[in-house]
Amino acid sequence: MNQFTEIIEMIKSSEKIAVLVHENPDGDAAGSLIAMTEGLHLLGKEVKGYLENIPSNCGFLFPDERISLLEEYNGEAFDLCIVLDCGDIQRTGLGSKVYENSKKSVCMDHHMTNTGFANLNYIDAKASATGEIVFEFFEEFGLVINERMATAMYSAIISDTGRFKNSNTTQKTFEIASKLMAFPMDITKIAYHMFLETSLERTLFLGNLLSHLKLYLDGKVGVLVASEEEIKKYGISHSELDGMVEYARNIKGVEVGIFVKEMNGGFKVSLRSNGKVDVAEVAQKFNGGGHKFAAGCKFADVSADEVVRLLVSEFED
Amino acid sequence: MNQFTEIIEMIKSSEKIAVLVHENPDGDAAGSLIAMTEGLHLLGKEVKGYLENIPSNCGFLFPDERISLLEEYNGEAFDLCIVLDCGDIQRTGLGSKVYENSKKSVCMDHHMTNTGFANLNYIDAKASATGEIVFEFFEEFGLVINERMATAMYSAIISDTGRFKNSNTTQKTFEIASKLMAFPMDITKIAYHMFLETSLERTLFLGNLLSHLKLYLDGKVGVLVASEEEIKKYGISHSELDGMVEYARNIKGVEVGIFVKEMNGGFKVSLRSNGKVDVAEVAQKFNGGGHKFAAGCKFADVSADEVVRLLVSEFED
Secondary structure: OOOHHHHHHHHHOOOEEEEEOOOOOOHHHHHHHHHHHHHHHHOOOEEEEEEOOOOOOOHHHOOOOOEEEHHHOOOOOEEEEEEEOOOOHHHHHHHHHHHHOEEEEEEEEOOOOOOOOOOEEEEOOOOOOHHHHHHHHHHHOOOOOOHHHHHHHHHHHHHHHOOOOOOOOOHHHHHHHHHHOOOOOOHHHHHHHHHHOEOHHHHHHHHHHHHOOEEEOOOOEEEEEEOHHHHHHHOOOHHHHOOOHHHHHOEOOOOEEEEEEEEOOEEEEEEEEOOOOOHHHHHHHOOOEEOOOEEEEEEOOOOHHHHHHHHHHHHHO | OOOHHHHHHHHHOOOEEEEEOOOOOOHHHHHHHHHHHHHHHHOOOEEEEEEOOOOHHHHHHOOOOOEEEHHHOOOOOEEEEEEEOOOOHHHHHHHHHHHHOEEEEEEEEOOOOOOOOOOEEEEOOOOOOHHHHHHHHHHHOOOOOOHHHHHHHHHHHHHHHOOOOOOOOOHHHHHHHHHHOOOOOOHHHHHHHHHHOEOHHHHHHHHHHHHOOEEEOOOOEEEEEEOHHHHHHHOOOHHHHOOOHHHHHOEOOOOEEEEEEEEOOEEEEEEEEOOOOOHHHHHHHOOOEEOOOEEEEEEOOOOHHHHHHHHHHHHHO
């Protein structure tokens, strides 16, 4: 792995720099991208950032005059391409064209599986977010950090740590948050946009969904079922259904939360464990996968009731 | 205001020490109480902590062999009484009896309105939580801090900062969180118990409530109404209704969230602003009060529909 010093030398010797993140970007990707492009601009570089789309909870961070959508890329060439938060070059999606039109490349990432695809690679799998690494990079060389960069890096960090809740949160995460607080950020507003703001449609849908919540196995398994008809009726997108499973898991006494979503005639299932039960094991029985605490699987040619029955009986064992 | 050094001297010269917090305790009160009693015990003191009841979201921190409910207080005398998180002695409720049976007193608090009622008072209105002050006290003298104390102080801090979201969160708050992370705390579990865990009854009630959410004034005002009949039907307590107003306020475009709760034949109203509108101004018109962003008022001898009509027409102006 390379050091920050090699990377800063490569940046200093470059004039035109592109910055990329992964497709289907999240808050860490968007925040890291904004901080890096802004920071390189303040360093006097001609810099352009690209992303596939603006994540729905990051609208408050945009527009950004130096960042465009990838579909607007006009084929121009760069001296250097900096790839953030991507474990391999395929993760950049359409961004690979920008990458190919760049003479040199740098990758900064926190995925343990990173392939080291760039000319210079700085990978810190202990960093909670790529936003942490971007902060450390600018801090290391005493480069200018402004309020906009601070807000973006803070957003990146709370996005990947679930606002200091996930197990990737470390002492250093809080240390960096403390340093970012030296800037006049509005952390209430950031938390609101990143985690709390929702749509009327999603709220009404949630109301209907929760009204039909069912518990099984002495209250140890909580089940929420959303039919395709309801999803259409409320007019909500599939991405707005992310996280609904947690309403089932967060009920006192529940050890496994299940969210069954009808999709294209079949069912997509999300499983969340509160720590005791290995949900990946059950997901694998239905040809799904995931981690011990968060897994998923799919069903076809069965009814919703049958999906629930099959899953509950697996957890019974 | 007194210094930590005067307080540590008073502690060192005392043998039997009582620790109190405010009535209707929250996470900061409970967490600070646990940390202080545990810390004084590790310092070799004979210490007893008292609280009115265990906050519903703090059950995971109890039982604690050195902490009892106030109703169990047997009238015993103490050399010193340490009062935490109370702006005046009335806030200790039944604890005032313990206070009266103590030779000397110390208060550590973060309320700007603190009256300085104790023999020694350490008040830091800039501290996000009393838990922050308790940490600084033990750190200042290099006293032993163990995992249990760290978990309790971290819980205290996330309780009063809304998990690093409220405007009382400072650089120092994050610095302390970073230092607490040196202990093997389970921050995922703490956040779950303090903020996410809920009851089946509350979840079903919430489902019904959200299904009937209404928007007014071009979507700028969101209204949720809970009838006494529904509250009884779902069997949920009034404390479980805390925070429901935020579901109305968190909808995109909503500037004011309103929660109308039928209670004893009348209505209790919670108002929350997203920052633009001063809701205290409207609450005052109906003889209520509060802050710019969070206020409340009561209505009697009117229907729920009339309450909503009156409030919405005020916000129209």
